[in-house]
Amino acid sequence: MNNKPPLALRGLALLLALLPCLAACDKAPVTTSSQAHSGASAGDAVGNPPANSPQVEIDNLAYSEDSITLTGWQQVVDSSDYVIALVTQGNKVLTYTPTVFARPDVASASHKANSANVGFRVQIPVSTLASASYRVGIRGAAEGGRIVFSALKVQKPTAPMDPPPTPAPPPEGNITVSVDAADSSDGYTTISGWAYRLDSDRGNYEPFAIILTSSTISYFIPAYQDFRPDVAAAFKEPALDYAGFVTTFSDKTLQRDRYEISIAIRAPSGWVAKKTGKFVTL
Secondary structure (H helix, E strand, O other): OOOOOOOHHHHHHHHHHHHHHHHHHHOOOOOOOHHHHOOOOOOOOOOOOOOOOEEEEEEEEEOOOEEEEEOOOOOOOOOOOOEEEEEOOOOOOOEEOOOEEHHHHHHHOOEEEEEEEOOEEEEHHHHHOOOEEEOOOOOOHHHHOOOOOOEEEEEOEEEOOOOOOOOOOOEEEEEEEEEEEEEOOOOOEEEEEEEEEEOOOOEEEOOOEEEEEEOOOEEEEEEEEOOEEEEEHHHHOOOOOOOEEEEEEEOOOOOOOEEEEEEEEEOOOOOEEEEEEEEEEE
């Protein structure tokens, strides 16, 4: 004999049981993707905006011999009184005054009448940058010193180290690695991804480098650590929050060829490397 209550009654009981949870969820704070990637708390001057903050987008990033040019749009401040902020992993802030111009396409898409101060362009002298990667954001007087970040990161271009007369790559290490992007254009190459040593007892806080190897020559190129909370979350290992790597370098003097990409990590005993199976053509 079936002693279960009718399906409709069971559904009503389930709904009544879920009501407290639904009420609590309705009151819970919303976290944006930019908050999830932030290394600073909401009360910090260097932090990310609350969930309803306007956006900052970079449309174009261009490298030259002595400068980096950023072009984009913002919906952080309504006036032209704002600066472009570059922020290091250690929260050191560099600010640059942009050229401001109208972006009616952005204003139309966001259903805002005023587009006069939405677009910006800024030229950043490479000489003002240290050897580090930077998050890019907007800081305006009306924001009380807070910085609203875009998804973009930039790095000071590095120079490949002199290749050895006889290419001698480091010994192979116990490394897990993934190359997310390898792009070469206009005389500059950018390579990014994530990696970590499986036998490391120091988390992932070890220097990175990229090795490019063709059939005749190798180049050893310094890389910067990049904040990758997505990697830490995927492996459920907080120590991997800086498992990311990224490098941008001038390839004008490098031999034109197809190169295999290897990642190198400096262990206590010296550099170890791992081939990625990915290639870039210069």
